Amino acid sequence: MSALSFNAAEHQASTLYLPPGSWATVLDCLCEHFKAISREQWLDRIARGRVLDAGGVAISARLPYREGLRIHYFREVPDETPIPVTETILYADEHLVVADKPHFLPVTPAGEYVEQTLLRRLIRRLDNPHLVPLHRIDRHTAGLVLFSADPASRSAYQALFPTRQIEKRYEAIARALPELSFPLVHKSRLVEGEPFFRMREGVGASNTETAVEVAEKNGELWRYGLYPVTGKKHQLRVHMAALGAGICNDPFYPQVLKDAEDDYANPLKLLAQGLRFRDPLSGQVRCFESEIILHW
Numbered sequence: 038m039s040a041l042s043f044n045a046a047e048h049q050a051s052t053l054y055l056p057p058g059s060w061a062t063v064l065d066c067l068c069e070h071f072k073a074i075s076r077e078q079w080l081d082r083i084a085r086g087r088v089l090d091a092g093g094v095a096i097s098a099r100l101p102y103r104e105g106l107r108i109h110y111f112r113e114v115p116d117e118t119p120i121p122v123t124e125t126i127l128y129a130d131e132h133l134v135v136a137d138k139p140h141f142l143p144v145t146p147a148g149e150y151v152e153q154t155l156l157r158r159l160i161r162r163l164d165n166p167h168l169v170p171l172h173r174i175d176r177h178t179a180g181l182v183l184f185s186a187d188p189a190s191r192s193a194y195q196a197l198f199p200t201r202q203i204e205k206r207y208e209a210i211a212r213a214l215p216e217l218s219f220p221l222v223h224k225s226r227l228v229e230g231e232p233f234f235r236m237r238e239g240v241g242a243s244n245t246e247t248a249v250e251v252a253e254k255n256g257e258l259w260r261y262g263l264y265p266v267t268g269k270k271h272q273l274r275v276h277m278a279a280l281g282a283g284i285c286n287d288p289f290y291p292q293v294l295k296d297a298e299d300d301y302a303n304p305l306k307l308l309a310q311g312l313r314f315r316d317p318l319s320g321q322v323r324c325f326e327s328e329i330i331l332h333w
Contacts, residue, residue: 050109140304180309207263210306211282
C-alpha cells in the first residue's frame with residue numbers, strides 16, 4: 038500500500054510508505070514512483086541528507102528496497118520564485134507563535150510554493166522545526182495566523198477551533214450595499230465549485246455562518262467587519278459575493294479572472310484582523326491585533 042502525506046512532525050517532510058514492487062533499492066523505487074523527478078535529482082537530495090528513513094536518519098543511495106518501508110523526503114521546487122513580502126512575528130513563547138502574514142504568501146507548502154511559505158520562513162527564523170499552523174488563511178488573504186510551537190501542548194490549542202472557543206474578526210473592503218440592513222447574518226451551504234479551487238453556495242442545510250457589519254463608509258466602497266462562526270474554505274469571499282459585494286481585487290469571486298498574476302500593489306482587500314481566546318494552559322484571555330492596514 039502506498040500513502041503520501043504531509044507530516045509536520047518530521048521537520049515538515051512528506052512521507053511515503055514504499056509500495057509493492059521488485060526494486061533493488063529505495064532509490065529505484067523513488068525514481069519509478071515520482072517519474073517527474075530525475076534520478077540525478079534524487080541522488081542529489083540523498084547526498085544532501087534530504088531523504089530520511091523512519092528514524093529520521095539520512096539514507097544512502099544503496100539502501101535496499103523493502104515494501105512498506107517508511108521514507109521521509111523534503112519537497113523541493115527548482116528555482117522557486119521569491120515572494121517579495123515580509124511576515125511579522127507579533128508574539129512568541131514556548132507554546133505559541135502569532136504571525137502577521139502579508140498578502141500573497143501561502144501558509145504551508147503546496148504546489149509551486151515550498152520555501153516561500155509562512156511556515157518555512159518561521160521555522161528558519163525561530164529555528165524550531167516543530168512549528169505547526171493551528172489554522173489556515175488562504176494565500177490572497179493577509180493577517181493573523183497562530184502556530185503551535187510545542188508538540189506537548191499542541192492538542193490544547195487545536196481544540197479551540199472545532200469547539201469554537203476562539204473569536205475571529207476580519208475586515209474587508211467591498212462595494213457599498215445601502216439596500217441591505219446591517220448588521221446581518223449570512224448562512225448558506227458551501228460546496229466545491231468549478232474550477233477545483235473555488236467554492237460555491239449549494240442547496241441544503243447551511244454549513245457556514247458569517248456575521249457582517251459596516252465599520253466605515255467611503256463613497257461607493259465600505260469597510261466591513263466580518264465575524265465567521267464557521268471556518269470553511271473561502272467562506273468570507275463567497276458570502277460577500279453572494280450579498281452582492283465581492284471583495285475588492287478578488288481574483289476568484291464572483292468570477293475567476295483568467296491569467297491573473299499577483300499584483301502586489303492591489304491585493305485582495307481581506308484581512309484577518311483580530312483573534313481573541315482564553316489560553317487553555319494559563320487561563321489568561323489573549324487578544325491579538327494585526328498591524329496590517331487595508332487601504333482604500
